[in-house]
Amino acid sequence: MWRDADFRRLWASQTASQLGEHASLVVLPLFAVLTLHADAGQLGVLRAVGQAPILLLSLFVGAWVDRWRTRTVLVLTDAGRALILGGAAAAGLCGWLVLPALFPVAFAVGALSVFFDVAYQTSLVRLVRRDQLVRGNSALEGSRSAAQIGGPALGGALVSWLSAPVAVASSALFFALSFVSARRIRRSESLPERSGTPPRLWRRIRDGLRFVVKEPSLRTVCLASAAFQLSFSATMTGYLLFLPRELHLSGTVIGLALAATGPGALLGAMLAARLPQRIGYGPALISAAVLGDGVFLCVPALHASSAVTVPALLAINFVFGLGGQLVNVTLMAVRQAATPHDMQARAAATINLIGMGMTPLGSLLGGLLAQQWGLRTSLLATAAAMLASPVLIALSPLPRLGRTFPQSS
Numbered sequence: 001m002w003r004d005a006d007f008r009r010l011w012a013s014q015t016a017s018q019l020g021e022h023a024s025l026v027v028l029p030l031f032a033v034l035t036l037h038a039d040a041g042q043l044g045v046l047r048a049v050g051q052a053p054i055l056l057l058s059l060f061v062g063a064w065v066d067r068w069r070t071r072t073v074l075v076l077t078d079a080g081r082a083l084i085l086g087g088a089a090a091a092g093l094c095g096w097l098v099l100p101a102l103f104p105v106a107f108a109v110g111a112l113s114v115f116f117d118v119a120y121q122t123s124l125v126r127l128v129r130r131d132q133l134v135r136g137n138s139a140l141e142g143s144r145s146a147a148q149i150g151g152p153a154l155g156g157a158l159v160s161w162l163s164a165p166v167a168v169a170s171s172a173l174f175f176a177l178s179f180v181s182a183r184r185i186r187r188s189e190s191l192p193e194r195s196g197t198p199p200r201l202w203r204r205i206r207d208g209l210r211f212v213v214k215e216p217s218l219r220t221v222c223l224a225s226a227a228f229q230l231s232f233s234a235t236m237t238g239y240l241l242f243l244p245r246e247l248h249l250s251g252t253v254i255g256l257a258l259a260a261t262g263p264g265a266l267l268g269a270m271l272a273a274r275l276p277q278r279i280g281y282g283p284a285l286i287s288a289a290v291l292g293d294g295v296f297l298c299v300p301a302l303h304a305s306s307a308v309t310v311p312a313l314l315a316i317n318f319v320f321g322l323g324g325q326l327v328n329v330t331l332m333a334v335r336q337a338a339t340p341h342d343m344q345a346r347a348a349a350t351i352n353l354i355g356m357g358m359t360p361l362g363s364l365l366g367g368l369l370a371q372q373w374g375l376r377t378s379l380l381a382t383a384a385a386m387l388a389s390p391v392l393i394a395l396s397p398l399p400r401l402g403r404t405f406p407q408s409s
Contacts, residue, residue: 005186006185006186009181009182009184009185010120010123010140010181010182010185011140012178012181013074013078013120013178013179013181013182013185014120014140014178015178016174016175016177016178016181017078017116017120017174017175017178019174020081020085020170020171020172020173020174020175020178021113021171022155023155023167023170023171023174024085024109024155024168024171025050025155026155026159026254026255026258027155027158027159027164027167027168027170027171028046028050028102028105028106028168029043029046029047029240030155030159030240030254030255031097031102031159031164031167031168032046032099032102033240033241033244038099039371040237040238040241040366040367040370040371040375041367041368041371042099042367043237043240043241043367044237044363044364044365044366044367044368044370045103045363045364045367046099046102046103046106047106047233047236047237047359047360047363048359048360048361048363048364049103049106049107049110049360050106050107050109050110051110051233051356051359051360051363052107052110052360053107053110053111053113053114054110054114054352054353054356054357054359054360055353055356055357055360057111057114057115058114058118058349058350058352058353058356058357059205059208059209059346059349059350059353060205061114061115061118061345061349062118062205062208062345062346062347062348062349062350062352063204063205063208063345063346063349064345065115065118065119065122065345065349070119070120070122070123071123071182071183071185073115073116073118073119074116074119074120074123074178074182074185075179075182075183076115077112077113077115077116077119078116078175078176078178078179078182079175079179080108080112081109081112081113081116081171081172081175082172082173082175082176082179083172084105084108084109084112084172085105085109085168085169085171085172085175086169086172088101088102088105088165088168089165089166089168089169089172090165091165092163092164092165092168093163093165097164097165097168114352117348117352118345118348118349118352119345120140121332121336121344121345121348122344122345122348155167155170155171155255158170159255161252204346205346207343207346208343208346208347208349208350209350211339211343211346211347211350212347212350212351212354215338215339216396216397217334217335217338217396217397217398218335218338218339218347218351220392220393220396220397220398221331221334221335221351221355222350222351222354222355223354223392224289224355224389224390224392224393224396225331225351225354225355225356225389226354226355226357226358227358227385227388227389227392228293228355228386228388228389229355229356229357229358229359229362230358230359230361230362230365230385231362231382231383231385231386231388231389232359232362232386233358233359233360233361233362233363233365233366234362234363234365234366234369234378234382234385235296235362235366235379235382235383235385235386236363236366237362237363237365237366237367237370238366238369238370238375238378238379238382239299239379240254241370241375242299242300242375242376242379243257243313245375246304246375246376247302247303247304247309248304249310253310256314257310257313257314257317258317259317260313260314260315260317260318260321261317261318261320261321261324262321263318263321264317264318264319264320264321264322264323264325265321265322265324265325266321266325267321267322267325268288268321268322268323268324268325268326268328268329269325269326269329271284271322271326272284272325272326272329272330273329275326276330280401281330281334281398281401282398282399282400282401283399284326284330285326285327285330285331285393285398285399285401286390286393286394286398286399288322288323288324288326288327288330289323289327289389289390289393290323290387290390291319291322291323292319292320292321292322292323292324292326292327293320293323293324293386293387293389293390294386294387294390295316295319295320295323296316296320296383296386297380297383297384298312298316299313299316299379299383300376300377300379300380300383334398334401335347335348335351365382366378366382369381369382
């Protein structure tokens with residue numbers, strides 16, 4: 001698989017894109033909190049605005065991408081994100097980058113990221129054989145792990161040491177590099193046949209929804225993802241406030257703490273290529289979900305004066321990354337294997353909508369709870385709610401999966 005030049009180009013494009021995305025996910029909130037003194041409600045709204053395109057656009061994107069070449073989508077979205085963040089960086093250097101200006105930037109980047117994420121998942125299915133999906137996903141998720149190491153650390157350090165505009169410019173540069181790599185993909189994709197008049201957009205969306213709802217494994221993925229994303233997004237809103245205001249950590253330390261997710265996720269991606277085939281997909285999935293989601297319950301117990309606070313944060317983020325990545329790779333392989341070729345983008349978009357569509361609601365909820373209950377109490381409540389996801393998985397047929405995953409009809 002690694003001998004395939006186009007797969008390597010897809011991997012390089014996705015790696016650079018994920019670096020830009022993870023850097024921007026830290027840069028914009030930290031800039032709002034540390035420089036513009038945004039409160040919990042404003043931070044929740046900012047994060048929700050950036051996540052809203054998932055809820056608004058996913059179904060349309062899936063129906064559209066299924067009928068077009070993914071290389072074109074990757075190239076255009078990378079170019080758009082590079083230009084938007086480059087413009088924001090230039091505005092910041094001129095002293096114009098204020099809190100209200102961050103909202104349209106976050107929304108536009110989020111919208112283009114929806115297109116990119118659906119396209120690169122669909123592109124993998126068109127580039128590799130079905131029996132290579134687990135290894136292909138493991139490689140791509142491993143690159144995302146590397147981005148989780150470098151992105152937050154780089155973003156936090158640049159905000160702390162230099163300025164927010166420079167940090168924003170770094171994300172734009174990564175998207176530009178992703179653009180260059182995506183343009184070099186040469187393989188002609190095998191698109192689904194277009195017989196006669198193409199179905200109307202709403203019919204294609206309806207068919208994608210119906211397929212996911214009727215397929216038991218995909219239905220479980222949707223419900224578990226929705227529960228996780230709602231509670232995790234709420235947790236992260238409180239978390240990004242808890243670290244600087246309760247634990248009094250600098251932007252650099254926060255970036256490094258968040259970056260610890262990356263090594264854990266890298267190990268999780270490596271395990272995902274082998275562990276499910278040894279102990280079964282079901283046991284690997286449920287144990288990783290409980291481990292990764294449950295570890296966040298340790299965060300509210302930390303205090304600023306403790307000498308173990310920073311090492312504990314590093315360990316918590318490492319374990320969360322390990323468990324979360326093992327779950328991500330396993331579920332993605334199950335979803336891709338259980339989905340027909342001509343339904344891949346719509347299935348991915350539907351699952352993104354139902355799962356990731358909960359993130360803006362979670363961000364708003366996290367900000368509201370932090371204002372009403374205080375940071376420590378709200379963080380404990382939202383972290384406990386993350387365990388709803390492994391409970392839903394445990395009640396489904398997924399834990400009974402053996403060493404092979406379902407095949408599409």
